[in-house]
Amino acid sequence: MDKRELPKSPETQSQQRLRINQNVIREISFDDIVFDMAEDTTFSRDLLPERVTSLVGQHIRIRGYILPSFQQTGLTQFVLVRDNMECCFGPGAALYDCIVVKMLPGRTAEFSIRPVAVTGTFGIKELKGPDGNHLAVYSLTGESVR
Numbered sequence: 148m149d150k151r152e153l154p155k156s157p158e159t160q161s162q163q164r165l166r167i168n169q170n171v172i173r174e175i176s177f178d179d180i181v182f183d184m185a186e187d188t189t190f191s192r193d194l195l196p197e198r199v200t201s202l203v204g205q206h207i208r209i210r211g212y213i214l215p216s217f218q219q220t221g222l223t224q225f226v227l228v229r230d231n232m233e234c235c236f237g238p239g240a241a242l243y244d245c246i247v248v249k250m251l252p253g254r255t256a257e258f259s260i261r262p263v264a265v266t267g268t269f270g271i272k273e274l275k276g277p278d279g280n281h282l283a284v285y286s287l288t289g290e291s292v293r
Contacts, residue, residue, distance in 0.1 A: 172266060173207045177229040180285060181243050190242060190281045195271065207287070208266045209246070213258050222256040224249045226283070227265055246285040247274055248292075256292035266291045 180202070182194050192200075214226040229244040248265055250256060256263075265287060272286035 171206060173202075173205055175202065175207050175209050175269075177209070177211065177244060181241075184242065190273070190284060192271065195284075200271070202269045203271055205269050206266070207269045208264050209287075210262050210264045211246070212260075212262055213256065213292075214245070215258065219258040220255075222250070222258065223254075225256060225258075227263075227287070231260070231262075242281055242284050245283050246287050247272065247283045248287045248289045250289040250292075254290065256289065264293050265289055266293075 180199050182196055182199060184190065184194050188194075209227070211227040211229055212231045213222070214228050216222075216225065225248050227246045227248050228240070246265075248256075248267065251267075256265075267287040267289040270286040270288065271284060273281060274283040276282050
């Protein structure tokens with residue numbers, strides 16, 4: 148019997164691609180996730196361009212500011228914003244100017260007034276407030292914050 152290696156199953160090849168993609172960190176900025184949306188428009192995923200949706204599942208690094216909260220250390224989740232709110236990125240900012248970050252189990256972040264670089268897996272996850280309006284549409288499974 149010939150003992151040649153059997154072809155790899157599609158699942159194995161898919162898992163290999165995922166592993167390879169996880170080793171490559173794509174540097175992006177908030178400018179890369181901007182999309183056109185009129186102020187009085189209700190968010191729909193159809194508004195997201197392909198360049199944004201293609202980032203889903205990608206291993207990325209993005210720089211921004213941690214939105215201040217009552218907790219300063221051991222953050223397991225936080226909102227990363229484009230700017231430190233000295234301008235126009237506070238309440239009422241565009242949906243594409245924030246990312247909800249949830250750190251991997253066992254990982255945490257520390258609040259800083261300085262910009263941070265967050266590495267993790269990008270996603271699209273709509274977060275709505277009590278009034279039904281969208282508060283955020285982007286998510287990041289955080290691996291590290293530096």
